[in-house]
Amino acid sequence: MSAPISVVIPTLNSADSLPATLLSLMEGLEAGLICEVVVTDGRSTDASGSIALDWGAEVITGAASRGGQLRRGVAVTRGAWIMVLHADTILQEGWAEQVKAHMQQGPLCFSLAFRARGLAARWVAAWANLRSDVLGLPFGDQGLLLRRVEYDRAGGYPDQPLMEDVALVRAIKQKIRRLPACAFTAADKYQQQGWFRRGAKNIGLLLRYFLGADAKDLARRYHKI
Secondary structure, X not given: OOOOEEEEEEEOOOOOOHHHHHHHOHHHHHOOOEEEXXXXXXXXXXXXXXXXXXXXXXXXXXXXXXXXXXXXHHHOOOOOEEEEOOOOEEEOOOHHHHHHHHHHHOOEEEEEEEOOOOHHHHHHHXXXXXXXXXXXOOOHHHOEEEEHHHHHHOXXXXXXXXXXXXXXXXXXXXXXXXEEEEEEEXXXXXXXXXXXXXXXXXXXXXXXXXXXXXXXXXXXXXXHO
16 A cells, blocks of 8 residues: 655745754654655745755745645645644654554644743643643644545635634544644744743634634734734
8 A cells, every 4th residue: 555644844934944844754754654745835035945855855836825835735745644744843753653553543633842841831732732632623833634535625724824724623523633742843932932921822813813803914913923
């Protein structure tokens, strides 16, 4: 049986973080899980595209909007499954065996962890994982793995610059199961702005989105935070 998973990674000036993300995928290739890696770039001005090509990924380029980038990236995949990762996410060693053991149970995400020390980092990650378990609402920095038919049935990623992950997850009718394996993500914004301040503002943006706020307006607020 051919490898089932197409990996899609959105990038925008991600040259510093992308190599580690791609390296963490190698065990999936060795395990026969990954058939291709598609990097969907938002017209980066750094070496993101050339780094992806050097690692053997397919690169497509278009306007910078994470929802639009992901939609374009998934559109060119051929795998029966899609795994979406952010370009600053590193998967924990052993993730491939967990995916192989659980993927037939339905959509999956990883457990969030930050590449940072301290109680605040653990607290914010624990809240995110609790939100995934109780509300069925993982965010994009936890990764997402689902069948292509489930993705298509849900309507795919909307072409919007923020909350594209929330929109897709809400449209998926099945429960998304969280794997023990961690998706380690960068903590730069939290460290710069304060863990609880940043976390509270992220929750505020999410609530505004649920109440009908426009994703473009929220994106402008997000980048000003």
